[in-house]
Amino acid sequence: MSKTKNYKVKASIFITCLVDQLFPAVGTGLVSVLKKAGVEVTFPKNQTCCGQPLFNSGFRKDAKELAKQNIEELANSEYIVVPSGSCAAMMKFVYKDLFGENDKMRSMASSLSPKVYEFSEFIVKILGVTNVGATYREHVTYHPSCHLLREQQVDMEPKALLDEVCGLVLEKLEDETVCCGFGGTFSVKYPGISEAMLMDKIQRIEETSASTVVACDLSCLMHIDGALRRKKSPIKAKHLIEILDNTESLPDR
Amino acid sequence: MAEINTDQFPQASAKALNNQQLQEYLTRSMGNFDSARKQAIEDVSQEIWEGLREKARQIKKHTIENLDYYLDLLYENVTRSGGFVHFATTDGQARDIIGHISKNRGLTKAIKSKSMVSEEVGLNKYLESVGVEPIETDLGEYIIQLVDETPFHIIAPALHKTRQQVGEIFAEKLNRPGLNTIEDMAGTAREILRDKLLSADLGITGANFLVAETGSVVLVTNEGNGRFCTSKPNVHIALVGMEKLIPSIEDLSVFIRLLPKAATGQRITSYTTHVFGPKTLSEEDGPDEFHLIIVDNGRSKLLEDPVLREALYCIRCGACLNTCPIYRKVGGHSYGWVYPGPIGAVVTPIMTGLKKGKDLPFASSLCGACRDVCPLKIDIPHMLLNMRSKLMEGTSDQRKRGVTEKLASFAYKKLMINVGALSIFRYIAYLLQKPFIRNGYLGKTSIPILKNWTNSRDLPGIPKKRFSQIWEEDQFKEQQ
Numbered sequence: 119m120s121k122t123k124n125y126k127v128k129a130s131i132f133i134t135c136l137v138d139q140l141f142p143a144v145g146t147g148l149v150s151v152l153k154k155a156g157v158e159v160t161f162p163k164n165q166t167c168c169g170q171p172l173f174n175s176g177f178r179k180d181a182k183e184l185a186k187q188n189i190e191e192l193a194n195s196e197y198i199v200v201p202s203g204s205c206a207a208m209m210k211f212v213y214k215d216l217f218g219e220n221d222k223m224r225s226m227a228s229s230l231s232p233k234v235y236e237f238s239e240f241i242v243k244i245l246g247v248t249n250v251g252a253t254y255r256e257h258v259t260y261h262p263s264c265h266l267l268r269e270q271q272v273d274m275e276p277k278a279l280l281d282e283v284c285g286l287v288l289e290k291l292e293d294e295t296v297c298c299g300f301g302g303t304f305s306v307k308y309p310g311i312s313e314a315m316l317m318d319k320i321q322r323i324e325e326t327s328a329s330t331v332v333a334c335d336l337s338c339l340m341h342i343d344g345a346l347r348r349k350k351s352p353i354k355a356k357h358l359i360e361i362l363d364n365t366e367s368l369p370d371r
Numbered sequence: 372m373a374e375i376n377t378d379q380f381p382q383a384s385a386k387a388l389n390n391q392q393l394q395e396y397l398t399r400s401m402g403n404f405d406s407a408r409k410q411a412i413e414d415v416s417q418e419i420w421e422g423l424r425e426k427a428r429q430i431k432k433h434t435i436e437n438l439d440y441y442l443d444l445l446y447e448n449v450t451r452s453g454g455f456v457h458f459a460t461t462d463g464q465a466r467d468i469i470g471h472i473s474k475n476r477g478l479t480k481a482i483k484s485k486s487m488v489s490e491e492v493g494l495n496k497y498l499e500s501v502g503v504e505p506i507e508t509d510l511g512e513y514i515i516q517l518v519d520e521t522p523f524h525i526i527a528p529a530l531h532k533t534r535q536q537v538g539e540i541f542a543e544k545l546n547r548p549g550l551n552t553i554e555d556m557a558g559t560a561r562e563i564l565r566d567k568l569l570s571a572d573l574g575i576t577g578a579n580f581l582v583a584e585t586g587s588v589v590l591v592t593n594e595g596n597g598r599f600c601t602s603k604p605n606v607h608i609a610l611v612g613m614e615k616l617i618p619s620i621e622d623l624s625v626f627i628r629l630l631p632k633a634a635t636g637q638r639i640t641s642y643t644t645h646v647f648g649p650k651t652l653s654e655e656d657g658p659d660e661f662h663l664i665i666v667d668n669g670r671s672k673l674l675e676d677p678v679l680r681e682a683l684y685c686i687r688c689g690a691c692l693n694t695c696p697i698y699r700k701v702g703g704h705s706y707g708w709v710y711p712g713p714i715g716a717v718v719t720p721i722m723t724g725l726k727k728g729k730d731l732p733f734a735s736s737l738c739g740a741c742r743d744v745c746p747l748k749i750d751i752p753h754m755l756l757n758m759r760s761k762l763m764e765g766t767s768d769q770r771k772r773g774v775t776e777k778l779a780s781f782a783y784k785k786l787m788i789n790v791g792a793l794s795i796f797r798y799i800a801y802l803l804q805k806p807f808i809r810n811g812y813l814g815k816t817s818i819p820i821l822k823n824w825t826n827s828r829d830l831p832g833i834p835k836k837r838f839s840q841i842w843e844e845d846q847f848k849e850q851q
Binding site: 133135137138141142146149163164165166169172173174177178181182187265269295300302304305306312318344345 | 797
């Protein structure tokens with residue numbers, strides 16, 4: 119565990135719609151890991167979705183309304199921690215451009231941007247911690263989700279955190295930077311292409327001797343997990359947070 | 372214009388996915404391209420590579436933003452060295468200009484070096500219709516010309532043909548059965564093409580670069596065929612997209628290093644040919660007449676759009692195709708026009724009609740691998756997103772119908788903006804799902820909005836409590 123700090127970092131969490139609706143355990147894990155690391159956590163209530171599904175489908179006006187709600191709700195936060203590279207990228211890099219030059223929301227979005235951090239980046243860069251005192255006695259492989267890797271440029275942080283987990287053996291995933299084929303609505307608009315990409319990813323995962331595949335985005339994980347469950351694979355798909363949050367005592371999802 | 376089948380993407384891509392032989396072949400060959408590029412970059416060092424990329428981007432940005440100035444300069448310099456410069460706004464004009472030149476000079480045999488613009492304007496079919504026999508001299512182009520197909524890849528037109536298939540084509544079309552090795556096939560093509568090359572009276576090429584300050588056309592090839600086309604026939608016509616312009620020879624040095632590494636992983640291509648107009652009095656070889664046709668054919672539409680303008684920086688290296696996980700599954704023909712892959716998904720719909728090509732901007736998982744490998748750092752995902760927004764919210768000539776999508780977006784927004792309504796909706800969904808959930812997951816189902824997911828993937832069920840409820844309960848407990 120990190121050495122005690124003489125001030126307490128305050129952070130709001132933007133929980134993301136996927137965690138809120140489908141994976142609450144990742145949310146409680148997030149709170150617990152942050153608290154253990156000495157962060158004062160707040161959860162502003164009036165938040166749902168970052169708006170990315172709408173933005174990526176071409177509906178900028180609709181996305182803008184969600185952005186406005188989130189920006190206003192999170193404006194007073196010191197830091198905003200997001201358990202998703204993709205949603206964090208949306209808030210950090212896209213929000214500002216949804217608003218016109220003279221819109222006051224534009225400047226609010228600009229001030230919000232530098233405060234938004236994806237979870238692993240926040241832990242490593244802001245808290246300066248790589249060992250959170252977790253134990254996970256299994257072979258693990260890591261899939262870098264595209265937006266975390268290419269928009270946020272975050273890659274070493276999750277790997278460093280995994281490296282420090284007691285008992286965990288990190289195995290390299292071949293072609294790790296190739297997309298898993300999720301791509302939001304792409305996965306249902308072109309299910310055939312999406313599935314073909316997913317099968318490649320699954321094959322690469324199976325080529326390792328890992329019993330768990332880890333990523334920092336539940337969208338990709340839901341996609342990968344969906345295929346693993348369909349083929350009744352023993353391999354688990356887990357969010358980094360689930361590994362860092364004393365996962366030995368957690369029941370399998 | 373080459374046939375536009377952009378509206379066939381869903382069907383064509385599904386067909387490609389079911390072609391097992393193509394799938395195996397794509398995986399292997401695209402992987403080779405990709406690793407060759409990585410190796411070439413490693414050889415020069417990432418740092419030097421990044422320096423070249425940034426420099427190239429600045430040069431293209433500057434040129435595209437001052438295109439009129441450099442076009443004037445190019446015009447002056449080509450004219451000074453005795454060449455003719457033509458501007459073709461449309462594909463039809465480009466064909467007409469070539470038709471006029473052929474007719475006036477009585478030309479009947481054309482040899483062609485690989486040119487994507489000539490594919491754009493459907494040149495071969497046109498030449499045949501006006502009595503000029505076109506012969507492709509790039510080996511890949513020659514193969515697909517024999518079977519009347521279109522290029523599968525920007526720099527490797529016959530990539531989709533295996534060695535065995537090429538052997539069969541040569542047996543059937545050239546009456547040369549029993550060819551098994553690539554050497555034998557290339558030798559046969561060379562032997563047959565030799566006569567054609569020597570008897571041709573017209574050479575048609577594209578250009579990789581147009582250098583404004585020297586008025587020169589620059590071609591990079593590996594087979595040397597481009598050099599033949601520009602030196603043997605009496606007339607040389609270069610058919611070039613207007614974005615190929617760069618200001619100076621010094622700028623060229625950046626691109627000459629960049630292009631082969633990104634394209635094939637070569638340090639430099641086998642031949643770099645500089646063409647300065649027709650032959651001069653002191654020269655023995657070369658055409659006595661040189662025409663440069665600068666083609667717009669929809670490029671202005673990219674130029675006038677502040678976001679999509681960047682697509683004109685493209686030097687057609689094909690790196691984005693090689694790395695794109697979607698191109699690597701659906702191949703080049705699925706995209707329905709001359710330019711496939713990520714860059715094709717941007718330029719094709721703009722050049723040939725956004726409404727007809729409406730599926731292409733959505734045929735991307737937005738993973739961003741294309742932007743990573745692009746030697747010009749073109750932000751393709753950003754442009755695809757821009758086109759998606761044009762299709763949904765743009766002007767009436769841009770917008771597609773998409774009634775269901777619009778309704779879905781509206782409903783999603785309404786739900787997500789209202790935390791209370793979302794809770795109620797979620798609880799109803801939670802109750803409704805119960806009979807269908809096994810071990811926490813929804814398996815294969817015929818429910819319309821879910822079946823596209825569940826056909827190949829299980830879907831996690833909705834747990835009883837959402838995170839926000841758990842948080843509130845915990846807060847309440849803490850306060851007790």
